[in-house]
Amino acid sequence: MIHSPPAASATRILAGLLESRTGQQIAPSRYWRIQSALAPILKAQGIPDLDALVAVLSDPDNEQLLQASLDAMLNNESFFFRDTAIFAALRSEAFPALRERRAHRKTLRIWSAGTSTGQEAYSVAMLVDSERDKWTDWKIEIIGTDISPSVIARARTGRYSQFEIQRGLSVDYMLRYFAQDGEDWVIDPRLQAMVRFQEDNLLKPRAELGRFDIILCRNVLMYFAPETRHIAYSKLERSLENDGMLMLGAAETVLGQTELFSATREMRGLYSKASGGLSGQSIIPPPLR
Ligand SMILES: C[S@@+](CC[C@H](N)C(=O)[O-])C[C@H]1O[C@@H](n2cnc3c(N)ncnc32)[C@H](O)[C@@H]1O
Numbered sequence: 001m002i003h004s005p006p007a008a009s010a011t012r013i014l015a016g017l018l019e020s021r022t023g024q025q026i027a028p029s030r031y032w033r034i035q036s037a038l039a040p041i042l043k044a045q046g047i048p049d050l051d052a053l054v055a056v057l058s059d060p061d062n063e064q065l066l067q068a069s070l071d072a073m074l075n076n077e078s079f080f081f082r083d084t085a086i087f088a089a090l091r092s093e094a095f096p097a098l099r100e101r102r103a104h105r106k107t108l109r110i111w112s113a114g115t116s117t118g119q120e121a122y123s124v125a126m127l128v129d130s131e132r133d134k135w136t137d138w139k140i141e142i143i144g145t146d147i148s149p150s151v152i153a154r155a156r157t158g159r160y161s162q163f164e165i166q167r168g169l170s171v172d173y174m175l176r177y178f179a180q181d182g183e184d185w186v187i188d189p190r191l192q193a194m195v196r197f198q199e200d201n202l203l204k205p206r207a208e209l210g211r212f213d214i215i216l217c218r219n220v221l222m223y224f225a226p227e228t229r230h231i232a233y234s235k236l237e238r239s240l241e242n243d244g245m246l247m248l249g250a251a252e253t254v255l256g257q258t259e260l261f262s263a264t265r266e267m268r269g270l271y272s273k274a275s276g277g278l279s280g281q282s283i284i285p286p287p288l289r
Contacts, residue, residue, distance in 0.1 A: 010050035011035070017057075017066070018073050022147050023203050023228040026073070037072045041065075071148050075223065078116035080168035081123045082218065083250035086269040090214070091127050093267045094245050098213055099134065101243060106138045111212040111239065113202055114220030115144030118155030118195070119168070122187060124216070125194040126177055143209065145200035155197045158187030202232045211241050218249035226257075233258040237273060246271040 011031040019025050026033065035050065045065070047053050057066045081087045102108060112121040121144035128140055146152050165174055165185040178185040200206055202220065215236055221229050236246060237260040246261055247270055248254070254261040254271050261271040 010054045013054050014050065014069070014073065018070055021070055022074065022201070023224045023232065024074060025223055025225055034073055038069060041069055041072055071150050074148050076116045076148065076151050077219070078119045079164070080119045082120065082168060086247055086250060087123060087127065089267055089269050090124070090247065091131070094214060094270055095131070102213065108138060109141045109210065109212045110143070110214045111209065111216070112142070112144040113200070113215060113217040113236065115146050115155060115197065117151050118144055118158065118197065120144070120216055120218065121155070121195045121197070122158065122191060125191050126173055128194070129191060140194065142195045144195055144197045147199065147201045149199055152197050152199050158192045159184050202235055203228065205235065209239060212239055213241050213244045214247065215240050215244065216247040218247060218252070222249065222252050229257060233260050237261065240273060242273060
């Protein structure tokens with residue numbers, strides 16, 4: 001007798017919910033992740049399986065549980081200085097170029113979009129701090145945003161496990177910027193104060209974040225369907241200064257994905273607005289399903 005996997009349709013429904021709320025797609029070959037991601041919620045709620053969870057979630061009164069379930073299904077993988085070559089380009093090429101371009105007003109705004117648990121935004125803060133003498137009198141704002149309330153809450157604490165602290169961070173930076181607290185490592189309050197974290201869905205317009213000189217949006221768009229990715233690129237384009245720079249993940253490119261950005265010839269891994277980009281035009285993204 002052939003059995004279909006126990007919660008095959010439940011996983012499909014949950015994957016569909018995740019995509020409609022966040023844009024993130026889970027390939028059917030990775031549906032097994034849904035079961036393991038939601039196991040703690042099932043246990044805590046005394047819900048026997050994913051079919052029963054889907055039934056519970058179909059009650060609109062259970063929106064909070066739905067949010068928690070979506071949150072648990074998101075892929076939050078991150079580590080410090082992920083893709084070292086791109087961070088090296090930030091230090092050696094983007095920062096010097098922007099120091100020149102912004103010399104008259106001495107302000108720099110950096111946005112880590114889809115920041116997860118904060119390693120990306122804090123890596124940028126460490127880079128800036130390690131060259132403090134070059135930024136004397138500058139006002140530097142670093143903002144980390146994510147759709148997931150739980151990772152934003154964690155990012156704000158600046159607290160990392162022994163495993164997390166060892167991923168991507170040199171011993172020098174670890175000792176310079178973190179203090180050991182029991183089994184964890186906690187970021188220097190001075191660095192913590194350089195970064196602000198808040199919730200934000202890349203697929204929804206949010207004007208109050210303002211415009212940025214550098215946007216990092218790394219390992220987020222690769223999980224979006226093409227049309228959803230287009231909505232996100234439009235938001236990034238509108239949020240970037242005309243001469244600002246976009247940084248994607250090492251495995252990502254704008255090539256064949258969007259015409260709003262193009263590769264910068266002189267800076268590998270950094271993208272600028274394509275000439276005649278959509279700046280100034282009003283593009284209202286279609287509502288989410
Ligand atoms: C794989 S992590 C990447 C973290 C970090 N950028 C890095 O490269 O190390 C992707 C992050 O994007 C967030 N995310 C997914 N969909 C999002 C959306 N629509 N708006 C904002 N953040 C989103 C997830 O919650 C997750 O924390």
